[in-house]
Amino acid sequence: MQQFSFDMIWESFTKFDLPMIRIKDVIEMCLIAFAIYQLLKWIRGTRAWTLFKGMIIIFIVFFLASVLKLHTILWVFRNTINVGIIALVIVFQPELRSALEQLGRRDFVSTFMIFDDDNKERITLQSIEELIKAINQMSKYKTGALIVIEREVGLGEYERTGIPIHADISSELLINIFEHNTPLHDGAVIIRHNQIVAATCYLPLSDNMSLSKELGTRHRAAVGITEVSDSVVIIISEETGKISMAMGGNIIRNVDSDYLRNKLAYQKKTADIKKFKLWKGRQKDG
Numbered sequence: 339m340q341q342f343s344f345d346m347i348w349e350s351f352t353k354f355d356l357p358m359i360r361i362k363d364v365i366e367m368c369l370i371a372f373a374i375y376q377l378l379k380w381i382r383g384t385r386a387w388t389l390f391k392g393m394i395i396i397f398i399v400f401f402l403a404s405v406l407k408l409h410t411i412l413w414v415f416r417n418t419i420n421v422g423i424i425a426l427v428i429v430f431q432p433e434l435r436s437a438l439e440q441l442g443r444r445d446f447v448s449t450f451m452i453f454d455d456d457n458k459e460r461i462t463l464q465s466i467e468e469l470i471k472a473i474n475q476m477s478k479y480k481t482g483a484l485i486v487i488e489r490e491v492g493l494g495e496y497e498r499t500g501i502p503i504h505a506d507i508s509s510e511l512l513i514n515i516f517e518h519n520t521p522l523h524d525g526a527v528i529i530r531h532n533q534i535v536a537a538t539c540y541l542p543l544s545d546n547m548s549l550s551k552e553l554g555t556r557h558r559a560a561v562g563i564t565e566v567s568d569s570v571v572i573i574i575s576e577e578t579g580k581i582s583m584a585m586g587g588n589i590i591r592n593v594d595s596d597y598l599r600n601k602l603a604y605q606k607k608t609a610d611i612k613k614f615k616l617w618k619g620r621q622k623d624g
């Protein structure tokens with residue numbers, strides 16, 4: 339029987355022709371990993387995230403078609419891929435432009451310091467109560483308001499059109515922001531986690547022809563932002579004081595505070611469950 343010794347193992351190791359890994363290669367790998375991480379982080383903060391998830395599904399279909407040798411599907415893929423890439427560049431031209439602009443004005447020190455913001459707390463019940471309090475008050479006095487609550491899809495590009503606030507949610511602050519004839523009352527407020535991050539933000543207007551003609555630009559802007567993101571928007575009409583809520587490109591008019599409270603608490607609950615599942619998944623991976 340053949341005897342194995344440490345020398346034999348070492349000899350077989352040294353005979354195995356491993357490619358030389360130099361310091362330069364390690365640095366290169368780190369830079370590529372960092373670039374991919376930053377790209378994914380940026381995609382998560384834009385509506386390109388939905389597209390990215392769609393592309394993963396297309397890739398899985400392509401992979402299955404290759405394995406199962408489904409020639410017609412492969413033929414369709416081969417003949418549409420070039421047009422598809424050009425179409426993507428055209429459709430996501432605003433996002434690509436803003437990504438390049440961001441790259442140009444990026445503070446590289448903070449880029450290296452900032453990692454995942456998953457640990458930031460989602461909107462709390464206390465913040466929801468502050469919101470409801472402000473909404474009731476503004477509705478009572480017919481103060482027009484447009485409040486966007488960010489969820490999974492980041493609203494950074496719309497936040498940048500406004501004035502940064504970065505303050506905890508309080509009913510007093512919200513009422514003050516939307517007070518008539520004050521510098522911050524125009525446009526929308528964006529809420530992320532438990533903070534009012536910006537005011538006077540400009541939102542994309544919906545061109546949905548089926549929206550009621552009674553609805554002006556405030557309501558159209560509310561629907562518009564929910565068409566390009568998964569945000570929840572609350573609108574208070576300056577004309578009637580009525581409260582509406584927009585979500586997924588739809589608007590529900592004349593809602594009361596109980597309805598709002600339930601909807602917001604439900605959104606929070608589903609976000610918490612999702613976060614818990616993700617956390618459990620990471621625990622298992624770890």
Ligand SMILES: Nc1ncnc2c1ncn2[C@@H]1O[C@H](COP(=O)(O)OP(=O)(O)OP(=O)(O)O)[C@@H](O)[C@H]1O
Pocket residue numbers: 482483484523524525526539540541542543552553554555556557558559574575576577578
């Ligand atoms: N694209 C936009 N992004 C953010 N806010 C907007 C946008 N367009 C309009 N607004 C806000 O809506 C206000 C104008 O509301 P307008 O009267 O046209 O709408 P409305 O839907 O009829 O609302 P209301 O019932 O309050 O009158 C503007 O002063 C501004 O604050």
